[in-house]
Each structure stands twice: as structure tokens, then as C-alpha cells.
Amino acid sequence: MNPSLSALKPYPFERLRALLAHSQPNPQLALIGLQIGEPRHPAPAFIEQALIKHMRGLGHYPLTAGIPELRQSIAEWVTRRFKLPNDSINADTMILPVNGTREALFSFVQAVVDRSEPAAVLMPNPFYQIYEGAALLAGAEPVFLNTTAATQYLPDLESISAETWKRCQILFLCSPGNPTGAVMSLDYFKRALELADQYDFVIASDECYSDIYLNEENPPTGLIQTAIACGRTDLSRCMAFYSLSKRSSVPGLRSGFVAGDPKLIKPFLLYRTYHGCAMPPPTQQASLLAWNDESHVSENRKLYQAKFAAMIPILQPVLNISAPDAGFYLWPYVGDDEHFTRELYEQSSVMVLPGRYLSRQTHQGDPGKGHVRLSLTASIDECRLAAERIRTYIESKSFKPF
Ligand SMILES: Cc1ncc(COP(=O)(O)O)c(C=O)c1O
Numbered sequence: 001m002n003p004s005l006s007a008l009k010p011y012p013f014e015r016l017r018a019l020l021a022h023s024q025p026n027p028q029l030a031l032i033g034l035q036i037g038e039p040r041h042p043a044p045a046f047i048e049q050a051l052i053k054h055m056r057g058l059g060h061y062p063l064t065a066g067i068p069e070l071r072q073s074i075a076e077w078v079t080r081r082f083k084l085p086n087d088s089i090n091a092d093t094m095i096l097p098v099n100g101t102r103e104a105l106f107s108f109v110q111a112v113v114d115r116s117e118p119a120a121v122l123m124p125n126p127f128y129q130i131y132e133g134a135a136l137l138a139g140a141e142p143v144f145l146n147t148t149a150a151t152q153y154l155p156d157l158e159s160i161s162a163e164t165w166k167r168c169q170i171l172f173l174c175s176p177g178n179p180t181g182a183v184m185s186l187d188y189f190k191r192a193l194e195l196a197d198q199y200d201f202v203i204a205s206d207e208c209y210s211d212i213y214l215n216e217e218n219p220p221t222g223l224i225q226t227a228i229a230c231g232r233t234d235l236s237r238c239m240a241f242y243s244l245s246k247r248s249s250v251p252g253l254r255s256g257f258v259a260g261d262p263k264l265i266k267p268f269l270l271y272r273t274y275h276g277c278a279m280p281p282p283t284q285q286a287s288l289l290a291w292n293d294e295s296h297v298s299e300n301r302k303l304y305q306a307k308f309a310a311m312i313p314i315l316q317p318v319l320n321i322s323a324p325d326a327g328f329y330l331w332p333y334v335g336d337d338e339h340f341t342r343e344l345y346e347q348s349s350v351m352v353l354p355g356r357y358l359s360r361q362t363h364q365g366d367p368g369k370g371h372v373r374l375s376l377t378a379s380i381d382e383c384r385l386a387a388e389r390i391r392t393y394i395e396s397k398s399f400k401p402f
Contacts, residue, residue, distance in 0.1 A: 002137070004139065005137070007136045008133050008136060008137075009129070009132065009133075011129060012129065012353060013035070013036065013353075015354075015357045016035060016341070016353060016354070016357065019342060019354070020341075020342060020345055020351075023342055023345055023346050024346065025345055025346065025349035025351075026346065026347055026348060029389070030349065031349045031350075031351065032349065032350050032351070032378055032382045032385060032386045032389075033351045033378060034350060034351060034352050034353075034374045034375050034376070034377075034378060034383075034386055035351045035352055035353045035373075035375065036353075036375060036377065037328070037375045037377065038251050038377055039245060039246055039249040039250075039251055039328075039377055040249070040377045040378065040379075041249040041300055041303055042249070043248075043250045043252075044248060044249070044250070044290070044293075046293070047250055047253065047286045047289065047290055048286075050282070050285050050286035050289050051253075051282045051283070051285075051286045052282075053285070054281060054282040054285035054286070055282055057280070057281025057282050057284075057285065058280065058281065058282065060281065061278070062278040062279060062280060062281050062284065064096075064269060064272045064273045064277070064278040065096065065097075065269055066096070066097035066278075066279055066284055067281075067284055067288075068091065069288055070097055070279075070284045070285075070287060070288045070291075071091040071095045071096075071097065072091045073288045073291045074091070074095050074097070074257050074291050075089040075090070075091035075094070075095050075259075076291075076292075077291040077292070078095075078224060078242075078259055081210070081211075081219070082221070082222060082224060082225035082228070083225075084224075084228050085228070088228050088233065089224075089259065090262070093262035093265060093266075094235060094259055094260060094261075094262055094265060095257055095258070095259050095265075096257060096258050096265055096269055096272070097255070097256070097257045097279045097284065097287065098241075098255075098256050098257055098258055098272075098277070098279070099254040099255065099256070099277055099279055099283075100243055100245060100251075100253075100254040100256050101206060101208045101241040101242070101256045102130055103254075103277060104241055104256060104258055105128070105130045105131065105134060105172075105204065105206060105241060106130050106133065106134040107134075107268075107271065107272060107275055107277065108134075108170075108239060108241075108268060109131075109134035109137075109138045109140070109170060110134065110137065110138050110271065111267060111271035111272075112138075112169060112170055112202055112264070112268075113135075113138035113139065113140045113169055113170070114169060115138070115139045115140075117169075118141075118167050119138070119139065119140035119169045120140060120141045120142075120143045120167040120168050120169065121134070121135035121138070121140045121141070121142055121143065121168075121169065121170045121171075121172065122143045122145055122155075122160070122164070122168050122170070122171045123135070123142060123143070123144060123145065123171075123172040124144075124145055124147050124154075124155050124172065124173070124174055124177065125144035125145055125147060125155075125359050125360055125362060125367055125368070126179055126180075126355060126358035126359035126367060126371075127172070127174065127358065127359070128174060128178055128206065129358070131172045131206075132360075135170075140169065140170075141167070142360075143164060143168075144359075144360050144362050146362055146364050146365070146367040147177065147180060147182070147367060148367045152182060153177060153180035153181075153182035153331075154177075154182055154184060154188060155173070157188075157191055157192060157195060162199075165195060165198070165199040165201075166199060168199060168201045169201055170202050170203075170204050171192060171195075171196065171201055171202070171203050171204070172204050172205075172206065173189075173192060173203060173204070173205045173223070174205075174206040174207075175205065175206075175207060175210075175220060175222070176207075176209040176210065176220050176324075176325060176327040177209075177327065178209065178327060179327075179329045179331045179355070179373040180324065180327075180329075180331050181324020181325055181326055181327035181329055181330075181331065183213075183220040183221075183325040183326050184220075184221070185221065186221050186225070186226050186229060189205075189221070189222070189223050189225075189226035189227075190226055190230060192223075193223075193226065193227065193230065193232065193237065193238075196237045197237070201237070202237050202238075202239060202261075203223060203237055203238055203239065204239050204241065205222065205223035205238070205239070205240040205241065207220070207222045207223070207241060207242055208241060208243040208245065208246055208256065209246050209326055209327045209328070210222060210242065210247075211247040211297050211300075211301065212246050212300075212301055212304055212326055212328055213301065213325065213326035213327075214304075214305055214308060214323055214324070214325065214326060215325075216301075220326050222240055223238050223239075223240045223260075224238060224240050224259055234261065234262070234263075235259075235260050235261045235262075236261050236263070237261060237264075238260045238264075239258055239259075239260035239261065239264055239265075240258065240260055241256065241257075241258055242256055242257055242258075242259070243255070243256035244256060244287060244290050244291075246328070247290075247297050247300070248290045248296060249300050250290070253283060253286065253287070255279065255283055255286075255287040255290070303380070304328045304376060306380055307328075307376040307380050307383045308323050308324075308376065310380055310383060310384045310387070311330070311374075311376070311383050311384065311387040312330075314384070314387035314388055314391055315330070315332070315390060315391060317391070318390075318391050318394040318395060319332040319333075319334070319390075319394070320332065320333060328375060328376045328377060329373050329374060329375055329376065330373070330374040330376070331355070331371050331372075331373055331374075332372065332374070333370050333371055334370065334371065334372050335370060336370070337354035337355050337356055337368075337369060337371055337372050338354045340354075340372060341353070341354045341372060343393070344389075344390065344393055347393055347396075348389040348390065348392070348393045349389070350386045350389050350393075352372040352373065352374050353372060353373045353375070354368075354372055355367075355368035355370065355371030355372055355373060356368045356369040356370075358373065374386075
């Protein structure tokens with residue numbers, strides 16, 4: 001077997017299962033799960049209907065590049081979403097459909113990393129676990145960039161040494177961030193692009209939460225928007241990842257896309273052709289409609305906004321939290337995150353995820369330790385009830401997180 005497989009770390013939910021293996025939830029209270037970032041709002045009916053309508057497409061092999069109509073609707077979405085000049089995005093050379101961002105984040109690293117040189121893949125810490133696994137299986141060294149309150153929950157690009165930048169082949173950015181909800185500004189992306197030019201690396205910008213934000217007047221910016229704003233019309237060194245999973249609440253559809261530099265898209269398409277990850281025809285048809293429609297996304301976003309509005313006032317007296325810029329997570333500091341998670345489960349039947357399961361220890365410490373991630377994917381009533389139970393639990397303790 002590939003020896004790199006043994007370098008993969010246990011997935012956070014495996015660690016959570018182990019933590020709670022000998023615990024029981026409070027038998028008097030129904031269990032509320034806030035641990036997993038799986039969207040649970042109902043899937044839009046028009047997406048389900050499109051899948052059924054195009055079921056006969058199962059009778060032929062799809063092209064890895066997807067049908068031109070899908071790439072076109074995606075290119076138009078990128079143009080609308082980021083207010084780009086018309087014709088900024090070439091649907092044939094700058095867009096590739098993928099089966100959800102998870103597989104694309106993983107396979108992109110396999111396609112890009114040059115193993116003949118010492119390779120580092122830089123990523124935020126805490127982070128989406130696939131970044132690390134992808135780096136390890138590509139034979140690269142994962143380098144963790146701590147994101148804390150002191151760095152506004154963004155990697156501090158200026159703190160990275162020239163020696164590390166020289167080894168960097170891919171810089172992962174995640175905006176809106178999971179778990180912090182922090183959003184990168186245009187200037188932040190601009191600086192990342194300057195460094196990419198200086199040190200010759202690629203930016204992989206995971207923007208799968210880009211349509212889940214709290215302020216309707218201020219949708220998060222992104223890497224492609226920045227590149228175009230800077231006159232970088234060839235999108236050189238850029239690859240951005242988008243998904244229908246969160247935007248349309250269809251995590252089971254497995255549908256997303258990458259947008260970026262044609263010089264990266266072309267070899268990535270070749271890699272994907274061999275890898276065998278073309279999107280099934282009914283999924284392509286349903287996805288096309290989903291990228292064309294914003295009303296279901298706006299409804300979806302409102303549900304998350306209502307949950308933040310319901311939970312934050314309940315939790316604020318006992319936790320140091322405020323609404324994030326975007327995403328659907330809260331990331332409060334709670335002291336001992338594993339102890340908090342276990343006791344909350346046993347006493348209040350609420351399941352959360354210890355922050356340390358999403359982060360790694362570095363010389364600057366472990367930025368996940370002491371936090372828990374609350375995923376606002378349960379119903380609004382459950383979210384409100386969970387917030388009340390968390391408050392009661394903390395009020396019953398002599399220790400207060402702040
Ligand atoms: C930061 C981040 N990136 C990517 C993904 C993968 O999403 P999908 O594969 O459904 O597009 C997730 C899922 O939770 C995520 O949190």
C-alpha cells in the first residue's frame with residue numbers, strides 16, 4: 001500500500017465518536033446535533049425535479065469537461081456574483097465542473113504538486129481536513145498558518161519566512177472560513193497574488209461558503225474578483241472552488257466547479273479524465289438550473305441569518321461571541337474544548353465539535369484548542385433550544401469561559 005496513507009489523521013468525527021464512546025446524552029432531553037457542517041434545509045424541489053426529468057441521461061458516458069451549457073451557466077454566475085465585466089470568464093478554458101469541492105480540492109493538489117522538488121502546501125489552521133490529506137498524499141509537506149483572534153482569523157501572510165515561501169507550491173485560502181466565518185478582503189487576496197508571483201506558487205481559494213453571508217449588502221469577495229479587479233485577466237496562478245452543497249443545500253448532489261487559470265485548468269482536466277470523475281448527466285442538468293437561480297439561495301441564506309439572530313443574544317451573556325461575516329458556524333472560546341463537549345453532551349444532550357479536532361499543534365500553539373464549533377445546520381427551533389441549553393450549562397459552572 002501507499003505508505004503515505006498511514007500519514008492521514010483520523011477524521012474529526014471519528015475523534016468525536018471516540019471522545020463520547022463511554023458517555024450517554026441526558027435521557028431526559030432529545031439530542032441536538034450541532035457537530036457536522038452538513039446543510040439540512042430541504043433540497044429545492046426544482047433541483048429534484050430536474051434530476052428526475054433528466055434521468056435518461058444515465059444511458060451515456062458524460063464528458064469530464066461537462067456540457068457546454070453547464071459551463072456557460074457557471075461562467076455567467078461567476079460574472080454576476082462578482083460583478084465582473086462581460087466576457088471576463090471564458091466558459092471553455094476557465095471553468096470545469098467538479099463533483100463537489102471536496103474531491104476537487106483533493107485532486108487539484110495531486111495534479112499540481114511537483115514531487116521532484118521539496119514541496120510545501122500552506123493552509124489555514126484550523127482548516128478543512130482535505131487540504132492536509134491532499135498534501136500528504138501528493139508527497140508534500142503541509143504547513144499550518146494559525147488563524148486566531150489576533151490575526152482576525154486569517155492567516156498572517158507577512159509572518160511566513162522567505163524560506164517557506166520558496167518551498168510553497170500551493171497556498172490554500174478559505175474564505176468565508178470554516179470554522180471561523182472570517183472573510184478575506186480584496187486587499188488580502190491582492191497581497192496573496194503578489195506573493196504568488198514573487199515565489200512562483202498557485203493559490204487554491206476554497207470559496208464554497210461564498211453565498212452564505214449575513215449582510216445582504218456585503219457579499220464576500222473572492223480570488224477571481226480580485227484578479228480581474230487587478231487587471232489579471234488571464235487569472236494566472238488562480239484556482240477558486242465553488243459548490244452547490246451549501247449554496248443550494250444539496251450536499252448529496254455532489255456538484256461544484258473550479259474557475260481559474262486556463263494553464264492550470266487544461267492539465268487538471270487531463271488529470272481528471274484519467275481519474276474518472278466526470279459529473280453524471282442528470283446532475284449536470286440540475287446543476288445548470290441551480291447556478292441560474294438566486295431566489296432559492298436567498299431563501300436559504302435567510303434561514304441561516306435567522307438562526308444567528310436567534311442564537312447570539314442567548315449565548316452572548318455567557319460566551320464571547322459575535323456574528324461572523326459569513327458561513328454557518330459559531331466558533332466560541334470555551335476553555336477545555338474536549339471537556340466542554342463531553343459534559344455538554346452528557347448534561348444537555350447537545351453535540352458540538354472540539355476545535356482541536358480541526359486544527360494542528362504548531363510552534364505558535366494550537367489555535368483550535370479551547371474553541372468549539374457550533375454548526376447552525378439544525379432547524380431554527382433546535383438551534384434556539386441548543387443555545388438555551390448551552391447557556392444553562394455554562395451558568396451552572398463555577399468556571400466561566402470569559
Ligand atoms: C471549507 C470547506 N471546503 C469544502 C467543503 C466540501 O464541500 P462539498 O464537497 O460538498 O462541495 C466543505 C464541506 O463541509 C468545507 O467546509
